[in-house]
Amino acid sequence: MLFVNVQVVxxxxxxxxxxxxxxxxxxxxxGSEKAKRYLHTEYHPVVKSITSQLQNW
Structure with a gap:
């Protein structure tokens, strides 16, 4: 086994x-509205369809 001693600051x-x-x-x-709008993200699934593929082409 390999053990690595790492100091984390x-x-x-x-x-x-x-x-x-x-x-x-x-x-x-x-926590301001600007901070929430620009720094917080949300996940949304990408729908794979022929239309979306044609738009990216």
Whole structure:
């Protein structure tokens, strides 16, 4: 067996200056409507039909 000793650094993303800048200039605050709209995604199945294949052709 192979064991790998890996040190993982745990950091709060809100202490990252890039993330702070995104929220200050664009997303307003965590959980805001803008943040939900742009950062949260939903799954929707893709329907395979001849029509959809022709549209992509």
């Amino acid at each position: 745990v950091a709060d993303p809100f202490n990252n200056p890039i993330i702070k800048g995104l929220y200050n200039e664009w997303l307003e605050q965590p």
